[in-house]
Amino acid sequence: MSSTTTEISSEGMGVPVEASNAVTVSDREHGSILLAPRASTSFKSALVPCRLPTLGEVLKKVRNVGSSFDMSGSKSNSSSFDMSVSGVAMAGPGDKVVDVLDEIESMNQSDIRKHPSIVLQFHSLTYTVKQKNSRSAVPGMCQNSAMVNPTQSPPPSTSSRVPLLDQISGEARDGEILAIMGPSGSGKSTLIDALAQRIVPESLAGTITLNGEQVSNSLLKSISAYVMQDDLLFPMLTVEETLMFAAKVRLPSSSHSVARKRERVGQLLLQLGLHGVAHTIIGDEDHRGVSGGERRRVSIGIDIIHDPLLLFLDEPTSGLDSTSAFLVIKTLQKIARAGSIVILTIHQPSYRILGLLDRLIILAFGQKIYGGPPSELNSFYAAFGRPVPEHENSTEHGLDLIQELQSSPTGIQPLVEFSRVWGEGNDGAECGPKSPFGGMDVRGALIASIARGKLVATRGYNDGDGGGDVMVDLATLDSASSMVAKFANPMWREVPVLTWRSLINFSRTPSLFLVRVGCILGTGFLIATVYWGLDHSPLGVQERIGFFALAMSATYYACADALPVFIMERNIFMRETAHNAYRKSSYVLAHALIYIPVLGTMALAFSISVWWAVGLAGGSAGFGFFVLITWASFWAGNSFVTLLSALMPNVMIGYMLVMAWLAYFLLLSGYFVTTDRIPKYWIWFHYMSPIKYPFDAVLINEFDRDGSCFQRGSEILFGTPLAEVQGAGLIDGMLGYLRGALANTSYAQLSPETCVLTGHDILVSRGIVLFSKWVNLGITISFGMFYRTLFYIVLRMSGKNRRH
Numbered sequence: 001m002s003s004t005t006t007e008i009s010s011e012g013m014g015v016p017v018e019a020s021n022a023v024t025v026s027d028r029e030h031g032s033i034l035l036a037p038r039a040s041t042s043f044k045s046a047l048v049p050c051r052l053p054t055l056g057e058v059l060k061k062v063r064n065v066g067s068s069f070d071m072s073g074s075k076s077n078s079s080s081f082d083m084s085v086s087g088v089a090m091a092g093p094g095d096k097v098v099d100v101l102d103e104i105e106s107m108n109q110s111d112i113r114k115h116p117s118i119v120l121q122f123h124s125l126t127y128t129v130k131q132k133n134s135r136s137a138v139p140g141m142c143q144n145s146a147m148v149n150p151t152q153s154p155p156p157s158t159s160s161r162v163p164l165l166d167q168i169s170g171e172a173r174d175g176e177i178l179a180i181m182g183p184s185g186s187g188k189s190t191l192i193d194a195l196a197q198r199i200v201p202e203s204l205a206g207t208i209t210l211n212g213e214q215v216s217n218s219l220l221k222s223i224s225a226y227v228m229q230d231d232l233l234f235p236m237l238t239v240e241e242t243l244m245f246a247a248k249v250r251l252p253s254s255s256h257s258v259a260r261k262r263e264r265v266g267q268l269l270l271q272l273g274l275h276g277v278a279h280t281i282i283g284d285e286d287h288r289g290v291s292g293g294e295r296r297r298v299s300i301g302i303d304i305i306h307d308p309l310l311l312f313l314d315e316p317t318s319g320l321d322s323t324s325a326f327l328v329i330k331t332l333q334k335i336a337r338a339g340s341i342v343i344l345t346i347h348q349p350s351y352r353i354l355g356l357l358d359r360l361i362i363l364a365f366g367q368k369i370y371g372g373p374p375s376e377l378n379s380f381y382a383a384f385g386r387p388v389p390e391h392e393n394s395t396e397h398g399l400d401l402i403q404e405l406q407s408s409p410t411g412i413q414p415l416v417e418f419s420r421v422w423g424e425g426n427d428g429a430e431c432g433p434k435s436p437f438g439g440m441d442v443r444g445a446l447i448a449s450i451a452r453g454k455l456v457a458t459r460g461y462n463d464g465d466g467g468g469d470v471m472v473d474l475a476t477l478d479s480a481s482s483m484v485a486k487f488a489n490p491m492w493r494e495v496p497v498l499t500w501r502s503l504i505n506f507s508r509t510p511s512l513f514l515v516r517v518g519c520i521l522g523t524g525f526l527i528a529t530v531y532w533g534l535d536h537s538p539l540g541v542q543e544r545i546g547f548f549a550l551a552m553s554a555t556y557y558a559c560a561d562a563l564p565v566f567i568m569e570r571n572i573f574m575r576e577t578a579h580n581a582y583r584k585s586s587y588v589l590a591h592a593l594i595y596i597p598v599l600g601t602m603a604l605a606f607s608i609s610v611w612w613a614v615g616l617a618g619g620s621a622g623f624g625f626f627v628l629i630t631w632a633s634f635w636a637g638n639s640f641v642t643l644l645s646a647l648m649p650n651v652m653i654g655y656m657l658v659m660a661w662l663a664y665f666l667l668l669s670g671y672f673v674t675t676d677r678i679p680k681y682w683i684w685f686h687y688m689s690p691i692k693y694p695f696d697a698v699l700i701n702e703f704d705r706d707g708s709c710f711q712r713g714s715e716i717l718f719g720t721p722l723a724e725v726q727g728a729g730l731i732d733g734m735l736g737y738l739r740g741a742l743a744n745t746s747y748a749q750l751s752p753e754t755c756v757l758t759g760h761d762i763l764v765s766r767g768i769v770l771f772s773k774w775v776n777l778g779i780t781i782s783f784g785m786f787y788r789t790l791f792y793i794v795l796r797m798s799g800k801n802r803r804h
Contacts, residue, residue, distance in 0.1 A: 118174040118211060118309060118445050120341055125168040125194055125206035128161040164190045166366045176358035177332060177342045183399055186363040188345040189314055195343060196226050196312045213442050218486055221579045224310035225303035229318055231295045232572045235284035236508035239277050243268055243301050248497045249582045250306035252488045268305060272297045272331055293324025297331060304335055313344040322350055329353045351393050364402045367416045371423050384418050487580050494582040498590035516561060520602045523554055524609030531614045538711045541762060547614060548698045549671035552633055552691055556662050559637035563654045566645040588792045595638055603631035617702055625701050632780040633694040639787035646794040665689040675767030690783040696768045697776035703759030711757030
């Protein structure tokens with residue numbers, strides 16, 4: 001007696017076949033298993049299959065298998081063994097459909113019984129945003145299709161909530177690719193952002209679970225990766241260096257030596273088809289590098305280096321030719337088959353790409369049009385009454401249909417309603433109460449994933465910033481969140497890796513460093529030629545003060561070149577820290593460390609170019625301090641500009657603000673108006689000016705010397721019209737008069753050789769009496785540290801990378 005049966009593969013397709021009264025479950029890797037007889041099915045049931053257990057679920061129910069064969073897969077002396085599975089009877093080992101023992105021998109896995117299904121389920125996801133609608137808007141004005149649903153009438157109010165996602169449900173499983181498709185503005189990126197928890201929970205309605213459990217954002221960051229649409233890579237790093245950096249920060253050093261990380265990179269280069277370009281730089285507009293498809297695969301490689309359980313990709317084929325796009329999806333299929341859940345958005349897949357996908361969700365205006373295997377698209381459209389024409393891609397047909405319905409009076413609502421009815425029968429409901437993930441919770445699934453080789457970053461160290469490599473027994477941890485470390489490595493391991501990457505970037509662009517040093521030398525040369533060989537006369541004192549004000553302000557203005565550095569790196573930084581590749585504090589510290597020697601070189605070059613040419617005093621000790629305070633000025637200026645780079649949206653606005661703020665700092669530094677003459681309502685800004693303290697320090701370094709004299713009695717008329725009068729009698733007469741007037745002061749014995757203006761007098765006249773030069777040096781360095789701290793705070797506050 002034969003009847004129509006259903007062959008159900010792991011892709012979820014149901015195809016009617018003629019066979020004996022039995023059901024065969026086929027698995028893409030493990031072959032087929034002959035299951036117990038079941039009632040015959042109709043053609044409708046073939047389109048609406050009842051999902052049977054996967055091979056992994058069947059083998060988890062096997063009892064006493066260990067007594068029949070050993071863990072290496074060798075057969076025992078027993079000719080048979082008993083398998084008892086709820087609702088399923090398996091054929092014996094002699095059945096030619098499948099021999100489970102031979103399958104286990106050929107799989108080369110440690111223990112297949114510990115391989116659970118990992119399922120991401122989402123139900124009734126709804127996300128709305130506020131949209132303001134103007135009644136006086138010009139008719140026919142273009143509107144964003146993502147915001148306007150053709151099935152709805154315009155809202156009566158000037159402000160309304162517009163759904164970007166409307167009651168979206170579905171699931172994604174390990175070993176499969178779930179593709180989210182739809183026209184532009186359909187909500188594809190919004191849905192994948194929701195699944196990746198890149199939308200704040202307060203704004204998103206519905207549930208998202210992993211193996212039936214709510215997953216915390218910190219846990220999801222540790223076990224998932226998100227590949228953005230744009231390839232955000234450092235252009236001067238090679239492909240191998242880029243992946244090696246990812247390995248160093250994403251793989252825990254407690255369990256992965258440097259050699260093992262290199263081995264992982266080598267495996268990934270082969271898996272991604274990048275071994276031929278491993279030593280080629282990524283490249284940019286000015287430097288030739290890898291192709292667009294290779295760049296995309298490098299971006300994927302960065303985010304799968306730690307073998308994530310969930311991989312989200314936003315338009316991974318965007319901008320690629322058909323061959324490159326196919327190779328990217330083929331690579332993603334291999335990643336999925338290795339045990340990961342792959343969820344991606346795609347605009348219009350080709351026929352070849354469609355064949356690589358396991359599950360498909362089609363969206364239009366935030367609503368679900370289709371959910372199921374791609375192989376059922378033709379049946380879906382045929383049942384709707386709009387069959388796919390011969391030789392036409394079913395996805396193209398679907399997009400054309402959506403466009404056609406959009407302009408109809410009823411809009412896409414009939415298709416949405418039909419999809420809902422179709423989905424109720426085609427979601428692959430479970431046969432009985434058994435869950436699709438075999439009842440395994442997230443903690444158990446993680447342990448099993450680690451046991452079979454998944455590189456999940458477990459708690460191999462204490463999760464503090466300075467934690468050491470203290471191993472933790474996973475069995476003692478009672479939840480999945482406590483199992484997975486927030487960061488793969490402690491801070492003291494992250495900082496050297498980030499510094500190493502920055503050093504490589506600097507070394508690959510020596511021209512930029514040479515231009516910086518050249519500009520500093522040019523500035524120093526220009527200043528030196530203007531202030532060449534200053535004397536120690538009262539006029540020379542004024543010129544020296546002007547030189548110091550110009551020199552210290554020049555060090556700040558020269559730091560404006562640091563502005564585009566972080567602005568250009570910002571998107572890379574946000575991508576890397578969004579999934580906890582490293583701490584933001586590690587980045588800030590490494591960013592500071594890499595500049596210390598660079599700024600030191602610039603300070604030394606500037607000091608050498610001006611010190612002896614201008615004729616500054618103080619000898620070698622004075623020169624050494626001048627180098628230190630110049631470096632501190634560069635440090636404070638660089639830190640201030642770095643802070644602004646984190647606050648500014650683009651380089652142009654940043655440069656405008658840098659120039660403006662530095663002008664304010666210089667104006668109130670104490671050079672143009674001395675401290676005692678600054679208005680009280682601006683005195684607070686005077687003490688906040690970072691230029692004040694290095695300016696005071698160099699003046700102290702120059703003038704606060706024992707025995708220094710800058711004006712004597714014979715020069716007392718200097719700067720007045722009387723100084724031009726010839727004859728010593730006038731000078732002697734004036735000195736005699738002054739001796740009488742100053743009889744009770746230290747100038748009672750005033751003579752032509754008496755010093756009437758010391759270095760200390762100069763400092764007092766300018767109000768520089770609060771701090772020594774070393775205190776001013778410390779304050780200047782502290783300003784740099786203060787700005788770096790603010791830089792870190794800004795990164796912490798603005799780096800959430802989540803929608804509201």
